[in-house]
Amino acid sequence: MNVTLYKQMMKVYMKSFMNYAFGSAFYIILMFWLYPSIANNTKAIDELVASMPEGVGKAFGLNGFGSAEAFISGEYYGLILVLILAIVCVQLSTQLMAKLVDQGSMAYLLSTPTTRGKVAFTQASVLTTGLFLIMAVTSIAGFAGNAWFLGDQYEFDTSRFIQMNMAAFLLFFALGGICFLVSALSNDEKKALSISGMITFGFFSLDLLGKISEKIEWMKYISIFTLYKPGDIVNGHGNWVVTSISLSLIGLASFSLAIVLFRKRDLPL
Amino acid sequence: MLTVEHLTKTFSNGKGIFDVSFAVKEGEVFGFLGPNGAGKSTMIRHIMGFMKPDKGYVKINGLDTWKEQGKVQTYVGYLPGEISFFDGMTGKTFLDFMANMQGMKDLGKRTSLIDRLQFDIHTPIRKMSKGMKQKVGIVATFMHDPAVIILDEPTSGLDPLMQKVFIEIVLEEKYRGKTFLMSSHSFPEIERTCDRAAIIKDGVIIAVKDIHELQSMQRKLFEVTFEHPTDVLSFLDSGLLIESHEGNRVRVAVQGNYDKFVEETAKYKIRNIDIFTQNLEDIFMNYYDREGTIS
Numbered sequence: 427m428n429v430t431l432y433k434q435m436m437k438v439y440m441k442s443f444m445n446y447a448f449g450s451a452f453y454i455i456l457m458f459w460l461y462p463s464i465a466n467n468t469k470a471i472d473e474l475v476a477s478m479p480e481g482v483g484k485a486f487g488l489n490g491f492g493s494a495e496a497f498i499s500g501e502y503y504g505l506i507l508v509l510i511l512a513i514v515c516v517q518l519s520t521q522l523m524a525k526l527v528d529q530g531s532m533a534y535l536l537s538t539p540t541t542r543g544k545v546a547f548t549q550a551s552v553l554t555t556g557l558f559l560i561m562a563v564t565s566i567a568g569f570a571g572n573a574w575f576l577g578d579q580y581e582f583d584t585s586r587f588i589q590m591n592m593a594a595f596l597l598f599f600a601l602g603g604i605c606f607l608v609s610a611l612s613n614d615e616k617k618a619l620s621i622s623g624m625i626t627f628g629f630f631s632l633d634l635l636g637k638i639s640e641k642i643e644w645m646k647y648i649s650i651f652t653l654y655k656p657g658d659i660v661n662g663h664g665n666w667v668v669t670s671i672s673l674s675l676i677g678l679a680s681f682s683l684a685i686v687l688f689r690k691r692d693l694p695l
Numbered sequence: 696m697l698t699v700e701h702l703t704k705t706f707s708n709g710k711g712i713f714d715v716s717f718a719v720k721e722g723e724v725f726g727f728l729g730p731n732g733a734g735k736s737t738m739i740r741h742i743m744g745f746m747k748p749d750k751g752y753v754k755i756n757g758l759d760t761w762k763e764q765g766k767v768q769t770y771v772g773y774l775p776g777e778i779s780f781f782d783g784m785t786g787k788t789f790l791d792f793m794a795n796m797q798g799m800k801d802l803g804k805r806t807s808l809i810d811r812l813q814f815d816i817h818t819p820i821r822k823m824s825k826g827m828k829q830k831v832g833i834v835a836t837f838m839h840d841p842a843v844i845i846l847d848e849p850t851s852g853l854d855p856l857m858q859k860v861f862i863e864i865v866l867e868e869k870y871r872g873k874t875f876l877m878s879s880h881s882f883p884e885i886e887r888t889c890d891r892a893a894i895i896k897d898g899v900i901i902a903v904k905d906i907h908e909l910q911s912m913q914r915k916l917f918e919v920t921f922e923h924p925t926d927v928l929s930f931l932d933s934g935l936l937i938e939s940h941e942g943n944r945v946r947v948a949v950q951g952n953y954d955k956f957v958e959e960t961a962k963y964k965i966r967n968i969d970i971f972t973q974n975l976e977d978i979f980m981n982y983y984d985r986e987g988t989i990s
Contacts, residue, residue, distance in 0.1 A: 430795040438783060529779040534835070537743060537773040538796035541765035692746040695775065 428540050428548045435552040439518065446514055447560045450507060451567030457502050458571030461494050465580060481638035493581045494572065495590065495660040503590055503656035511560065511598045512630065516622045518556060519605035522549040523688070524618035533695035546610060546685040553602050561595040589666055590659045596673035597654040601626060603680030604650075610684040613694055650676060696721040696874040697843055701751035702741055712737050712898040714751070719876055721842075724869055726885035726906075727878035729895035735878040736776060737898070739847050742876065743773055755843055772841035776848045776878075778828045786816035786823070786831045790838070797839040805838040811860055825852035833861065837868070844868065846877040850884055862887050882913065882978055894979060913978050914950040916971040921945070922964035933959040946971075 464471060523546070526532040535545050565588065572582050605622035612618035629649040636646025646652045653673050658664035697719040705711040712734045719725040727735045740746045742753050744760035744767065753760045758767045780789050790805060799805075809816060812830040820828065829852040836844060849865075850858045865875060865888050879885050885892050886906065893903045904912070916938060921927055924943040931937055931945070935956060938946035943966075949956045960968070 428796075430792070434781075434792050438781065526781075530775060530777050531779050531781050533743070533745070533773070533775045534780070534793065535796070536745065536764075537768055537771065537775075538793065539765055539768040539798070540796065544765070690747070693740070695740060695743075695745045 427551060428544045431535065431540070431545065431548045432551060435522070435549065436555065439521075439552065439556060442518075443556045443559050446510060447563035450510055450560060450564045453506060454498065454502055454564055454567050455571040455574075457498050458494065458568070458575045461497050462575060462580065464497065465494075481640075493583065493660070494576055495583055495587045496657070498568070498587075499590060499656040499660045503594060507564065507594060508597075508630070508651075508654075511557065511594070512601065512626050514556065514560065515553075515598055515602040515605045516619065516626050518553055519602060519609045519622060520612075520615060520619045522553055523606065523609040523684075524612040525615045527613055527693055527695065528615040530695055532693065536693075536695070542689045543685055546688045550603075550606055550681045550685065553606060554599060557595060557598045557602055561591055561598075565591040583660070586660050586662070590656050593654055593656065593659055593666065593670060593673075596670050596677065597650065599677035600650055600653075600673040600680070601629070603677040603684070607680045607684040607687075610688040611691065696723075696756060697725075697742070697876060698754045699738075699742070699751070700754075702738070702748050702753060703750040704737060704741065704746060704748055710734075710898060712741075715898075715900055716751075717893060717900065717903055719874055721874050722869065722872045723891065724865065724875040724877070724889045726889035726892035727876070727895060728880070728882065728885055728892050728909075729878075730880055733895045734898035735880075735895060736847065738895075739776075739845060739876075739878060742845060743771075770842045772836040772839065772844040774832050774836040774844075774846045774849055776851075778825075778832045780820045780828075780831075782821075783819075785819050786814070786827075789820060789831060790816065790834060793835045794838065799839050802838075804840055805834060808834045808837055808864075811864070812857065826854060826857065829853055830857070833864075837864065841873075843874045843876070846875065848879060849877055850879075850881075858884075882909075886910065911951045914948055914973075916973060916977075917947045917949060917956070918967075918969040918971065919945050919947060919960055919965060920967040920969075922966050926963040930959065930963060935959055 526535070532545075536542065568587060568591070569584075576582060604625060608622045608625065609618045612621070629651050632645045633649040633651035636643050636649070636652075650673070653669040655664055655669070659666055699718070700716050702715040703711070703713055705713075710732075715738065717725075727738065729735050737746070741748055742755075742760060744753075744764050747761055755767050756770050760767050781792075784792070794802065794805065812833060814827050814830045816831075818827070820831065823831070829849075833849070836846070850861055853861060869875065869888075875888070877885070877888070886909075889906050891903060891905055892909055893900045894909075895901070919930075921930070921943045927940060927943055927945055931940065935952075936948040936950075938948050940946065947956060
């Protein structure tokens with residue numbers, strides 16, 4: 427870890443982290459604000475969902491509207507948050523490694539008394555910090571929204587909400603690791619961006635398709651999104667501990683591999 | 696101070712550098728001279744430890760530049776051939792950042808360099824001209840007072856006045872005992888600063904020569920315009936190497952035999968003499984022809 431580099435990178439990227447974090451916080455608060463009016467019509471909406479083809483409801487994690495966290499898990503953690511953080515992972519991982527090699531500014535970093543391992547580790551930490559900040563702000567906004575709009579009148583399970591946020595963070599830790607690996611091995615910024623974009627949205631679509639139809643259910647098991655089921659967490663189904671450990675391991679393995687391979691490869695600087 | 700031993704790297708397209716060995720002594724300025732694509736940058740990438748050699752090694756101050764990353768750089772200042780910095784930085788924030796990365800305490804040298812190169816450090820880097828970026832790069836290279844300085848095409852983008860200032864800085868550092876390695880495709884740049892230079896072609900060093908020797912090997916083209924067209928004919932028989940002639944203009948190739956050239960031209964009334972700037976292959980044409988076939 428190189429503290430100078432870490433501080434500099436945080437300074438450069440703090441603004442965009444905060445933009446994403448506040449965007450996400452705003453959206454989740456909006457969801458909490460909406461919830462009371464929906465909760466009063468739960469029955470009608472549940473009927474509406476039931477009238478849709480079964481696969482669609484499952485694919486988008488529509489999860490019943492009985493409790494606030496079930497509503498949020500379906501409406502926010504199932505889709506919008508995933509999209510926001512997927513974009514952050516793809517863009518940021520590319521900028522932190524491949525862009526510096528492509529532009530040549532990596533030459534300046536490596537001409538100072540630091541090692542490649544340290545540079546890569548620092549950049550990985552910046553990415554992880556960014557994802558953590560966005561998730562932390564989102565969680566805090568969730569609690570604020572709950573206190574503000576729901577109070578004691580509606581059901582809200584705090585510990586499951588926290589679990590869901592941790593699961594989301596770990597999913598993007600894993601995905602960020604994979605994107606970072608791609609970025610660390612690329613000399614070309616555009617190539618890194620399109621490869622990690624393809625991987626990310628490929629995973630996302632496989633998961634979605636696998637959920638829609640049971641015939642092609644196998645598809646979703648190729649995707650790491652399978653390990654993230656906000657709906658199951660809020661309903662208390664599934665094995666939260668196992669999926670979290672798996673995601674952490676995928677993330678750690680990818681980041682480590684990225685650092686090891688970056689140390690050994692030729693850089694066209 | 697800097698040793699390159701049997702350095703070999705073959706790329707998938709068959710290009711690369713092949714069995715390169717040389718050594719630079721402490722306090723010496725060593726030049727890499729070669730046309731674009733000859734392998735100068737590849738060599739510098741190996742010297743900086745950006746690439747892993749297939750065979751051989753580079754050592755600076757006894758430390759292997761590939762294996763001992765993180766230690767070697769303490770002694771090294773590096774000016775990349777293409778300058779690119781991080782987004783959203785001004786000259787000052789970049790230099791501050793680099794000073795922190797180097798763990799520098801004393802900013803005196805940096806201040807005096809900025810004064811000499813005369814530029815505004817508060818300009819955002821993306822708004823800087825190529826020459827101005829080059830100046831920022833030069834300050835970053837020298838400010839931590841490294842013992843070995845690696846320069847890749849250092850004066851590209853600088854105006855003639857600043858080229859002169861830059862050469863002064865190099866010579867001063869040289870007298871302070873610093874070791875230099877610089878690459879260039881321009882002979883005049885090397886001529887003014889280097890003690891020795893290596894000529895590179897197709898990834899092979901075809902000669903390492905004293906700079907005076909290189910000067911005598913250098914071929915220059917003069918275009919002489921005669922007052923009287925009739926003089927041209929007798930001039931053609933003078934035994935000088937005539938490249939071409941047209942009307943009362945004659946192109947003469949001179950390599951070392953300046954005396955003879957002056958003697959012969961002095962016999963006639965001359966209206967004008969031009970010297971042609973040539974590319975490196977032309978300057979050392981004979982040399983490339985003779986030795987280039989080895990590779």
